[in-house]
Amino acid sequence: MDERELVVVGGGPAGMAAALAAGAAGVKDILLLERDQHLGGILNQCIHPGFGLHRFKEELTGPEYADRFVKQVTKTPSIEVSLRSFVVKLTSNMKISYLRPGALEEVQAKSVILATGCRERTREMIPIPGTRPSGIYPAGLAQKMINMEGWIPGKEAVIVGSGDIGLIMARRMALEGMKVKAVIEIQKQSRGLARNVAQCLDDYGIPLYLSHKIARIEGADRVEKVVVAAVDDAFCEKPGTRFELSCDTVLISVGLIPENELLEMAGAQVDRKTNTPVAAEVNRTSIRGMFACGNACKVYDLVDSVTRDSEKAGQMAAQFLKEGK
Amino acid sequence: MYHNYELMPTIERYDAIIVGAGVTGAAIARELSKYKLRVLLLEKEAEPAFGVSKSNSGIIHAGTQNHPDSLKGRLCVAGNKLIREISAELGVHFVEVGQLIVVFDEADVAELDRIKREGEELGIKDMQIVRRDWLSLYEPNLGSEIVAALYVPSAGIISPYRLVYDLTENAVKNGVVLKTSHRVAGIRRLSGGPYRFEVEAAGSKYQTRFLINAAGLFADKVSAMVGVTDFKITPRKGEEYLLDKKREHIANHLVFPLPTPTSKGILIIKTSDGNPMIGPTARDTGDRSDLATTEEGLNEVLAGARRMMPSIERGDIIAYFAGLRPAAGKDFIIRHETAVPGFVNVAGIQSPGLTAAPAIATMVVGILHGNGLVLTPKKNFHSTREKTTHLFEIPLSKTRELIQKDPSYGDIVCRCEMVSAKEIREAIRRGARTMDGIKFRTRAQAGRCHGGFCTTRIMKIMQEELGMTVEEITKRGEGSELVREERRHG
Numbered sequence: 001m002d003e004r005e006l007v008v009v010g011g012g013p014a015g016m017a018a019a020l021a022a023g024a025a026g027v028k029d030i031l032l033l034e035r036d037q038h039l040g041g042i043l044n045q046c047i048h049p050g051f052g053l054h055r056f057k058e059e060l061t062g063p064e065y066a067d068r069f070v071k072q073v074t075k076t077p078s079i080e081v082s083l084r085s086f087v088v089k090l091t092s093n094m095k096i097s098y099l100r101p102g103a104l105e106e107v108q109a110k111s112v113i114l115a116t117g118c119r120e121r122t123r124e125m126i127p128i129p130g131t132r133p134s135g136i137y138p139a140g141l142a143q144k145m146i147n148m149e150g151w152i153p154g155k156e157a158v159i160v161g162s163g164d165i166g167l168i169m170a171r172r173m174a175l176e177g178m179k180v181k182a183v184i185e186i187q188k189q190s191r192g193l194a195r196n197v198a199q200c201l202d203d204y205g206i207p208l209y210l211s212h213k214i215a216r217i218e219g220a221d222r223v224e225k226v227v228v229a230a231v232d233d234a235f236c237e238k239p240g241t242r243f244e245l246s247c248d249t250v251l252i253s254v255g256l257i258p259e260n261e262l263l264e265m266a267g268a269q270v271d272r273k274t275n276t277p278v279a280a281e282v283n284r285t286s287i288r289g290m291f292a293c294g295n296a297c298k299v300y301d302l303v304d305s306v307t308r309d310s311e312k313a314g315q316m317a318a319q320f321l322k323e324g325k
Numbered sequence: 326m327y328h329n330y331e332l333m334p335t336i337e338r339y340d341a342i343i344v345g346a347g348v349t350g351a352a353i354a355r356e357l358s359k360y361k362l363r364v365l366l367l368e369k370e371a372e373p374a375f376g377v378s379k380s381n382s383g384i385i386h387a388g389t390q391n392h393p394d395s396l397k398g399r400l401c402v403a404g405n406k407l408i409r410e411i412s413a414e415l416g417v418h419f420v421e422v423g424q425l426i427v428v429f430d431e432a433d434v435a436e437l438d439r440i441k442r443e444g445e446e447l448g449i450k451d452m453q454i455v456r457r458d459w460l461s462l463y464e465p466n467l468g469s470e471i472v473a474a475l476y477v478p479s480a481g482i483i484s485p486y487r488l489v490y491d492l493t494e495n496a497v498k499n500g501v502v503l504k505t506s507h508r509v510a511g512i513r514r515l516s517g518g519p520y521r522f523e524v525e526a527a528g529s530k531y532q533t534r535f536l537i538n539a540a541g542l543f544a545d546k547v548s549a550m551v552g553v554t555d556f557k558i559t560p561r562k563g564e565e566y567l568l569d570k571k572r573e574h575i576a577n578h579l580v581f582p583l584p585t586p587t588s589k590g591i592l593i594i595k596t597s598d599g600n601p602m603i604g605p606t607a608r609d610t611g612d613r614s615d616l617a618t619t620e621e622g623l624n625e626v627l628a629g630a631r632r633m634m635p636s637i638e639r640g641d642i643i644a645y646f647a648g649l650r651p652a653a654g655k656d657f658i659i660r661h662e663t664a665v666p667g668f669v670n671v672a673g674i675q676s677p678g679l680t681a682a683p684a685i686a687t688m689v690v691g692i693l694h695g696n697g698l699v700l701t702p703k704k705n706f707h708s709t710r711e712k713t714t715h716l717f718e719i720p721l722s723k724t725r726e727l728i729q730k731d732p733s734y735g736d737i738v739c740r741c742e743m744v745s746a747k748e749i750r751e752a753i754r755r756g757a758r759t760m761d762g763i764k765f766r767t768r769a770q771a772g773r774c775h776g777g778f779c780t781t782r783i784m785k786i787m788q789e790e791l792g793m794t795v796e797e798i799t800k801r802g803e804g805s806e807l808v809r810e811e812r813r814h815g
């Protein structure tokens with residue numbers, strides 16, 4: 001079996017920063033496993049500017065931000081990158097199994113960093129009653145369809161949830177010629193950054209309904225309309241406030257959940273509600289020598305903070321390998 | 326004139342036409358394919374199994390809770406036996422997990438005794454009343470107020486849509502002609518010759534000696550096309566809620582409460598894909614297309630399930646759906662219509678229709694034979710089917726062997742459910758034409774992220790395999806397209 005000092009799972013900004021920091025701290029033998037065919041993680045589909053203001057004091061797009069790290073990673077001899085490598089199993093004594101086209105590989109690590117990112121919360125998790133037609137997309141999926149494939153999902157959209165991805169997608173769809181009829185947010189305030197509310201909604205005349213929820217989705221084959229209602233402080237529907245918005249597309253942007261199924265498989269403690277590792281300190285897990293960073297550790301708003309904290313995870317792993325703690 | 330005659334479309338002729346490719350129609354088609362007959366299976370949806378047969382509990386019932394004199398009861402017990410043979414032949418995953426009917430009150434144990442007696446009359450074996458100590462050992466997550474249960478070992482689970490796909494695939498392999506997106510719009514009775522019906526679907530006409538109506542929720546409409554109008558389908562809605570696979574081992578058996586007059590109550594269900602499920606509700610609805618889930622339904626299902634297993638939480642839910650039971654009175658209606666010779670109604674196939682389907686098929690073939698259909702067995706009938714490979718069903722060591730044979734087993738498309746590119750392509754080769762068809766066959770998009778990560782990749786594979794444009798890809802047939810427009814750059 002292949003043996004490595006450190007294996008990093010996930011090649012997004014978190015995994016790259018952790019691998020680079022571990023390398024800088026003297027770890028000689030690092031394997032970085034990424035499921036996709038590129039490094040960069042979710043940044044590859046975030047083509048809008050707004051990344052790197054803290055880290056580089058300049059405004060970059062997602063792919064540009066990622067690229068700075070990809071260049072460094074490929075220059076660093078102590079890091080070996082394996083793409084299209086999907087980790088399917090992790091044990092508490094740090095044995096890793098991963099699939100890649102043509103092989104099932106096994107590797108024994110001395111330390112592991114999990115940088116597997118987040119998945120999006122879905123319509124099913126809220127859950128919204130009604131029918132289940134075509135035209136309902138997690139906002140991140142719509143982002144990928146439009147930005148990476150050039151696929152325009154529909155004509156008229158309503159967005160559920162005012163997280164940053166939803167706000168950015170409101171503007172994106174408006175720019176692509178779709179009519180964005182509303183953003184519906186159950187809380188009293190937007191969940192996204194104030195600058196995104198201003199630049200993505202206000203500038204495009206897209207109404208934001210605070211303290212409102214989608215009471216139903218309707219439509220047989222494709223979405224036809226949504227029923228919206230106002231809610232009280234306990235998020236219960238206020239009677240008599242229902243109104244309808246016709247649309248063929250509904251984007252769901254109701255937050256992210258860390259992907260920690262591997263950590264759970266290894267037997268580490270994972271909070272059942274937030275799906276984050278249970279540990280005394282950021283980046284640690286309940287298993288010694290196993291670390292988690294980036295969106296897998298907690299949901300971050302800014303990629304700059306992901307990079308900063310993930311570098312610490314790399315240093316922690318290096319220290320563990322040197323001193324056993 | 327000769328010229329015109331040349332242009333006239335030739336009418337396809339069959340010995341039997343089956344309307345509806347749900348589990349009932351698919352089972353009948355496969356049964357008929359054992360004989361030297363020309364059989365046509367017509368389905369209005371883009372793929373088989375898109376009607377009632379896709380949205381149910383997936384339970385192979387033992388047969389309890391049916392009246393001993395009912396068709397439902399007899400065919401359920403017979404179907405439970407036959408499904409074991411069929412699943413072995415077709416390579417469908419059937420698991421006999423057993424069922425518990427639980428009671429909260431000592432006084433209700435008498436009711437369990439009655440259910441047991443009735444079940445024994447139907448021929449159900451090895452039932453046993455079990456007490457708290459047994460339950461604590463074998464079903465530890467049950468609520469503490471439960472005092473006893475009836476244990477019925479012969480109940481099991483199956484993937485309902487995969488059963489339909491595999492039955493259909495095998496029937497087609499044995500010569501049955503399947504036409505999807507073919508809604509039967511009219512039936513004309515012919516007189517004189519051996520062909521007694523002319524069926525119109527998707528602009529074409531098909532003639533047949535025998536016509537079998539297995540149209541599920543629309544069976545009364547199809548029957549009315551030949552003038553038989555003495556029953557009406559009343560859809561009864563059932564909402565079901567799937568839980569995260571992480572809860573897979575929350576229950577070891579199917580857990581039932583005592584039945585109500587109209588339904589078996591809210592159950593805790595094991596599914597053959599691992600995710601537990603809770604439901605279904607039972608509410609009559611006048612609308613055959615009303616597949617909406619509701620807030621009330623969710624609350625009812627959660628309350629019913631939590632009463633039996635308090636550790637189930639709202640946050641465990643990852644998916645939900647509703648199905649409509651095609652009820653026509655209390656029992657199934659399976660009969661040759663003497664007023665319309667050659668026409669067989671298979672209607673009102675409510676629960677336990679999934680279980681009963683193989684027995685219904687045998688019964689229908691018997692009816693056809695009794696009314697003049699000659700059954701000559703085929704010597705070259707293919708009774709078996711090469712089992713579909715699902716990585717999620719096999720150990721990693723097996724996966725390694727597969728990848729060595731075919732590298733694309735190592736190319737994972739759906740990460741939540743671990744589905745490879747090979748499995749997606751295989752599903753398309755076996756007939757999947759829509760995103761739902763791929764989901765039902767492979768589980769890709771059925772996990773906790775609901776296709777957030779893999780949808781675009783699957784769409785690309787469909788384009789490669791089927792030569793479709795992206796605008797032509799649908800969720801489940803015409804009208805459910807996913808993309809309005811592709812911006813072709815450059």
Ligand SMILES: Cc1cc2nc3c(=O)[nH]c(=O)nc-3n(C[C@H](O)[C@H](O)[C@H](O)COP(=O)(O)OP(=O)(O)OC[C@H]3O[C@@H](n4cnc5c(N)ncnc54)[C@H](O)[C@@H]3O)c2cc1C
Nearest residue numbers: 010012013014035041042046086087116117140294295303
């Ligand atoms: C859909 C979406 C859109 C977003 N849009 C924005 C935005 O517009 N602006 C913004 O500031 N922030 C955005 N964010 C937040 C952004 O994700 C973070 O700032 C940052 O990208 C998180 O970095 P990460 O490395 O932790 O995770 P990710 O970038 O998600 O990287 C995780 C990597 O791990 C890989 N991986 C996962 N599991 C495995 C496995 N089992 N085996 C191998 N590899 C695996 C994945 O393929 C992925 O490449 C978005 C997040 C999401 C989920």
Ligand SMILES: Cc1cc2nc3c(=O)[nH]c(=O)nc-3n(C[C@H](O)[C@H](O)[C@H](O)COP(=O)(O)OP(=O)(O)OC[C@H]3O[C@@H](n4cnc5c(N)ncnc54)[C@H](O)[C@@H]3O)c2cc1C
Nearest residue numbers: 345347348349376377378381382384509541563678679680
């Ligand atoms: C919530 C729920 C839970 C259930 N749970 C169970 C269970 O656990 N165990 C069990 O044994 N049973 C269960 N059932 C019952 C079971 O699902 C049904 O009995 C069974 O699926 C009926 O199959 P079918 O083939 O008769 O109907 P369908 O699957 O509806 O097939 C009929 C087909 O006919 C097609 N069709 C209709 N009109 C036309 C036309 N004009 N031309 C062409 N095609 C047409 C339809 O599109 C459809 O595909 C449940 C049902 C529900 C609703």
